[in-house]
Amino acid sequence: MERCRREPIFVTTKIAQQFRQIRQCAHPGCVVCNEGNEHGLQLDFKLDHDGAVVAEFALNKLFEGYPAMLHGGIICMILDGAMTNCLFARNCVAVTADLHVRFRHPVHTDQPASVRAWINRSASCLYEVKAEIMQNEQIKTTAVGKFMRQNHLSGQVKP
Secondary structure, eight states: OOOOOOOOOOOHHHHHHHHHHHHHHHOOTTTOOTTTTTTTTOOOOETTTTSSEEEEEEEGGGGGGSSBBBBHHHHHHHHHHHHHHHHHHOOOOEEEEEEEEEOOOOTTSOOOEEOOOOOOOOETTTTEEEEEEEEEEEEEEEEEHHHHHHHHHHHTTOO
8 A cells, every 4th residue: 555645735615516526416314524414413524735634513412422521432433434534525436445543632522623634645546635623723533444436326427
């Protein structure tokens, strides 16, 4: 697997529209990022200048595990969604093959947090993507995922 350089990208309106279109076409009912899913998180991922994707969120107590702490499964879902959107930003439709999450500190409910994801390595149809959740200027959770390109799903997306 070859390490990817996080090259700066100039986010044009066209690139942002393509990113939105691939997300809507590839998984239109996503519980993490679909704005039309009234029961979902509705995270709005944005392209960052270094090729990563970023979303801000503050989830309420509906999503807690222990009191005032975001449930670990919800955290995993957010990280996985961020990594998938990172691939969408590179015109790649892929599914999660492997996901390793490290919980460093609790993510608190009802407080602003952000998730960020970027491609670390790639080899033909396999991608290694990293993500982190930050809150109060502290890295709370990190993840490394491996994703397999799904060409049959990519065919549904019209560039």
